[in-house]
Amino acid sequence: MEDILEEIFERVVKSRIFRNRDILSPDYIPDRLPHRENEIRKVASVLAQALKGSKPSNLFIYGLTGTGKTAVTLYVLRRLEAKARQLGVPVRFSYVNTRQRDTPYKVLADIASSIGVRVPFTGLSTAEVYARIVRGLSRMQGVLIVVLDEVDWLVRRRGDDLLYKLTRIGYELPPGAAKVSIVGITNDVRFVELLDARVRSSLGEEEIVFPPYNAEQLRDILWERAREAFQPGAVDDSVISYCAALAAREHGDARRALDLLRVAGEVAERENADKVTIEHVKKAWSQLERDRVLEVVSTLPLHARLVLLAAIASGAANGYTTTGELYAAYRELASAVGVESVTQRRVSDIINELDMLGILSARVVSRGRYGKTRIITLAADRDTVLEALRRDSRLSELVENLQNPRG
Known part of the structure; x- marks a missing residue:
């Protein structure tokens, strides 16, 4: 066991990847802020x-x-x-x-x-x-x-x-x-x-x-930090560009781009690699997406969690649901856990908030002479969302019933 720990400690202390990983932290305020x-x-x-x-x-x-x-x-x-x-x-x-x-x-x-x-x-x-x-x-x-x-x-x-x-x-x-x-x-x-x-x-x-950053601006920001954060030659332009492109797709989020680059570096370090590759970035993306969904869902208020569970339950058959169907499912779930349901307008606001957080996707579609309706789909990984919801003891049985329906 001592040899295993010594190996881990040595790998971090004599890292071939990082010179100063703190520079990739979202809390770090650099001397220069490009494109701002x-x-x-x-x-x-x-x-x-x-x-x-x-x-x-x-x-x-x-x-x-x-x-x-x-x-x-x-x-x-x-x-x-x-x-x-x-x-x-x-x-x-x-x-x-x-x-x-x-x-x-x-x-x-x-x-x-x-x-x-x-x-x-x-x-x-x-x-x-x-x-x-x-x-x-x-x-x-x-x-x-x-x-x-x-x-x-x-x-x-x-x-x-x-x-x-x-x-x-x-x-x-x-x-x-x-x-x-x-x-x-x-x-x-x-x-x-x-x-x-x-x-x-x-x-x-x-x-x-x-305004959000575009991919080119994110690339500049990442290079600005990477030059100080990584050992010479540990990252190249293909990795930086790939991180920037993924983050630009996520509303131009520089924090997300920095997290992605840092975690990719940590993955490379754990694998004892000489440099960060695009494969490391892909692994980091999966890890971050899962962690983000778990964190966001775990911090939601009870009614927002119920709305999220209702979206999954009412959209199970088609892969999507409407506001009306979701609200009916939400009221049943609220009743099941013994809380008074909120109004449909408030549920609509919660859907907007979950859409902004990237957990749900809500878009208005035209139904011709029947007017417009809002189509709601789950934007995050279903299993990860359910895992986060199951951590709430009030919802664990409801989640279990959804995953393993009786009869």
Whole structure:
């Protein structure tokens, strides 16, 4: 056993594939962000007002996953903070990923921590944490920029009350106190429709949309990272181009392209190969697709899981289903697990969300004089989706019945 472990350890330490795999991590912010010069300019133009001590307009950033929204925002803010220190202007920022910090309390606790206000992990009301932030800001000067990443995740689950309070926090601060600007980031271009009109007008003072990358742009991004991440000669242009082409097909997702290249490198390393090949990329793609589906489905709320199971159940015969058929199946499943079903309109919204996540595919087709209908199919691997759903003890028996129908 010791020899096996020693071999694994040596293979990683003396890797023929990687020089620094961290450079391929989605959290790594490089010194250069290719093909995002315009977006950097736009974000910086809005936030640079902080250097004069003025409150920048609240900013809302839209774009599909992996289009560089977070990377550009953090890149600009870090440079802005450094410039502010150089000028002697008090500017700081607080970054919160609301998908990871998924309650108003956790979001407020992170903001409090960024301004030096201590808050216990639990035990206070959100109103008290908010009041402590207001008191802390009252004693400060300059500008605080609060970034709420994946803000749609918080609003869908907890409503937009916290967002409204944060966009209006300036009204509770005395003259001369710190000014607060909000940057909201979302993957969902339709998210703004969920917001109360007052929140929409407060948050959306400035809006920037990030377009997806094309295959050529992704190739440039991958090469930029690969030169530092891999040993010389460990990857070639065919592998980089193949990763870029696959990710471009997935809405131009740079994060997906980087993950794909990194996992392909890990596969090559495990196989003790001298270099990464297209076969390694294909294996990495299968692994990532499975992991992504398991993660997405495992984090869905109960009603979204029921809708997904209903889509599989009602589409079993034809390979597709319609909204009406799916809703009927959903109501039966909700009743079976003892929960009250939501409205058909809400189910329609959930279908849209699952479509955006790439788990379902929903497209409108014309039926001539019978009007239009929405055809819904499963876009992810059926067995992987069912495996993820089975992990929910409330649904395990329903999944079992679907896979092994009695009689």
